[in-house]
Amino acid sequence: MPDTMPSYVDSYVYLFGVLTLASFFWIIISGVILVIFGPDWWHVSAVGHFFNSTHFWSVQAFFFFMVLHLWAQFLMAAWRGGRHWTWIGGWMLFLLSILAGFTGYLSQNNFDAQWVGTQGKDAMNSVGVGGFFNLLNFGQMYGLHVFLLPMLILFLIGVHLFLVRKHGVVEPLPLDDGYDKENRRPTGSPVPEGESRP
Template identity: 25%
Template sequence: MTMLKAIKNWIEVRIGLDELVRDQLTEYRIPRNINLFYSLGTVAIAAFSIQVLTGIVLLVYYVPHPDHAFKSVQGIMMDVPYGWLFRQVHAVGSNLLVIVVALHMLSVFFMKSYAKPREMTWLVGFAMLLLTLTFCLSGYLLPWSQLSYWATTIVTNMPTAFPYIGDYLTEFQRGSSQVSGATLGRFFALHVMLLPALLVMLLGIHLFLIRRIGISRPPFGPGGQERVEWTQFHHESYPDGMPFYPHYIAKEVFMIMVYLSAMFFIIAFLPTLFSPADANIPADPFKTPAHIKPEWYFLAPYQMLRVIPSKFLGITLQMIAITVLFFWPFLDRKEERNILKRPVLLGGFIGALLVWIGLTIWGNF
């Protein structure tokens, strides 16, 4: 104990550890009407951390070459001690990460937490959502199975809808005219080098903005309708709020446990939910599987391109939708934060969500 106390005192003298804990945890106040949806950001960070840790383990044994990629993945599953568990956690976790990040963005939209002065927080968060989808796309090809090969072929073929530059964009993604070893090399480099660095950078900016500006008060419940004039910068504080630690941290830990429970439930009882039969067959560029389709999070845009006769019109509508969502904080100038009091916006929100779910289900058949 004397040694530990000496180490603590050494750190305390240099960085003021006790003051840091007080300012950032025990005496840091958040709104009393805060809800569990606010913890989805922390769940997403925990999920991403799990992906990094399991990905490092898989990286030790994975061989990014068309002749060896599939065999190396099968070797991880069959020969490496607990390799099957690490791979399942990574595969299931990638799908759950998309769900968590999407739910986080939906909850931010629903509670209008993107409003002034948090426009930059929304922009960075939306960029992180797009980056997460790119992460999943690049990692999906790496097992080099029939499923991953042809699903990647479909997704990377979408830019061909653009006139003049479509073919160039597709070939730039793939490194050749079709999905090949060059594509595998590019996607591997993206997945393990460029994308992690970009996501960590954006995550750092995102957390800085949240702590610098302060957590937004939910528009529902006591104090939800209070309006603050933002004519100059100030940290939004809640002197009458509840302590961040231990009250809110307990909620975050609970939600992380829910996430882990869902993950291990799928691994234990639904192991093939995200790994159908074609995921266990090596890639064959000369044999197209029946009913091939992209991964579920790309089914809606894929089905939209199938429904609309003009591929260019379909991809243009999707780009417009993404652009509108990205810049939504600057387009929504209404002062009312409670979406339940804005029937037009609420109807559009629910309608868009139902269309997306409907297209996803439709595209699965």
């Protein structure tokens, strides 16, 4: 595995990934506290409101930085150099996170949750999975939200980080300034025999 940071990572653009990870850390911390005390607590007590809000705002930061991370990696074509599984894994994380966020809305146990649940149930029925996922079933949605989806996300984050460590950060795209530095001539002009690159 690479053990030094390449010079091109000296940019704030490369911080969006770790900011997403830091947000996820706070989502887990606040979520575990919410799980311990339950809806009666997070809707009623002042401390419950605080941790409910912490959980909510951590999610906002999580998606904010994840999408910025996605923009950055897309614009630098970060799937190059055998990094396609890092890219695909990132997409899987994004889609799973949307499901986790959605089941989170359903787990709020308030008017928002009922509204989202009744609207979403029609969508589930229309794509034929309404028999498996009942969005109005708080127990099912809560279970998916606090156990299955976080475990999947945690596992995929582990794989994602391992792949980033294994392959290193993608090198910047080559700068096409019309001059081929390696062969010291304008880009695209023929290289004579015996003078070519090694």
